Amino acid sequence: MTALSMSVVVDVLDHAGYRCQCHGECGGAHSRGNGRCPISSGTRRHRLVVAPANPTLSATAAAHLPASELRAWCTACLLDAERLTRHHAPAAVEPDLFEGNAA
Numbered sequence: 001m002t003a004l005s006m007s008v009v010v011d012v013l014d015h016a017g018y019r020c021q022c023h024g025e026c027g028g029a030h031s032r033g034n035g036r037c038p039i040s041s042g043t044r045r046h047r048l049v050v051a052p053a054n055p056t057l058s059a060t061a062a063a064h065l066p067a068s069e070l071r072a073w074c075t076a077c078l079l080d081a082e083r084l085t086r087h088h089a090p091a092a093v094e095p096d097l098f099e100g101n102a103a
């Protein structure tokens, strides 16, 4: 996990009402929760974690984020959102794209 301070974690969870704050970032419609993931910390066998709204940020970067940039996630949504964000992220370097304009 991240090196977030406990007070920030509690802040985020409190603000989230101890419920996963995924609004479909994981790719799921969450129709059961009216568009928001219905999993709360009280849901059996589910655990909430606090992670950046952009789940691909490194743990080191996340440790410096204010509570407003963090979200409560259930582990299932976090893993899926992470995968989706990575997949959609533009490639950092695309040299081929510019080759045609060189001349």
Ligand SMILES: [Zn+2]
Residues within 6 Å of the ligand: 020, 021, 022, 037, 038, 039, 073, 074, 075, 076, 077, 078
């Ligand atoms: Zn969730």
Ligand SMILES: [Zn+2]
Residues within 6 Å of the ligand: 022, 023, 024, 025, 026, 027, 028, 030, 037, 077
């Ligand atoms: Zn979700």
